[in-house]
Amino acid sequence: MKVSPSFEETVSTEGDLETQDLKPREIDYVYADHFVTVKEETFAGTHLLLDLWDAVGLDDPDLIERALHDAVAISGASLLHLHLHQFTPSGGISGVAVLAESHISIHTWPERGYAAFDLFMCGDTHPELAVPILRRAFSAARTEVTNIQRGKIV
Numbered sequence: 001m002k003v004s005p006s007f008e009e010t011v012s013t014e015g016d017l018e019t020q021d022l023k024p025r026e027i028d029y030v031y032a033d034h035f036v037t038v039k040e041e042t043f044a045g046t047h048l049l050l051d052l053w054d055a056v057g058l059d060d061p062d063l064i065e066r067a068l069h070d071a072v073a074i075s076g077a078s079l080l081h082l083h084l085h086q087f088t089p090s091g092g093i094s095g096v097a098v099l100a101e102s103h104i105s106i107h108t109w110p111e112r113g114y115a116a117f118d119l120f121m122c123g124d125t126h127p128e129l130a131v132p133i134l135r136r137a138f139s140a141a142r143t144e145v146t147n148i149q150r151g152k153i154v
Contacts, residue, residue, distance in 0.1 A: 036124070061086055103118070
C-alpha cells in the first residue's frame, strides 16, 4: 500500500502488505516551524486516520505499547509520553503517544475486532511507515487509511 500526500485520500487494503510498495513520501523542504513542502504543497503536517478491522490483541496493553513504540520509531518521531487506559479487564483500550512532532492515538473495540488510530506528525517524519507496523502487530485483515494534510497553505 502506498499512502500519498494528497489532501484527502482513502485507501483500503486487504491481504498481505508485504507484497505492496510502501515508501516514505519525499519531503522537499522542512521549515523552522516544522511546516513541510511536498510536491509544491506546504502544510503543517500529515494526519493519517487508520482503521484496522478483524484485528486481534486489542485488549492487550503490552502489545499496544510495543506497537506504538515501534510505530513512533519507524516514523522518525520522538516519543515524549505514552499513556494507555483499559476500561475493564479484557476491555477496550484508549491511549495516546505524545510526540515532539504531535501524537498517535488509539481507541480499540476488541469485541468487534476494530481499532481506530490517529497519526498526526509534522516536520521530517513519515507516519505512513507506521501503517504496516500497526497492521502486522494486530494481524488486521482489513485496513483503511485516510490521509489529510493539516494546515495547508493555499
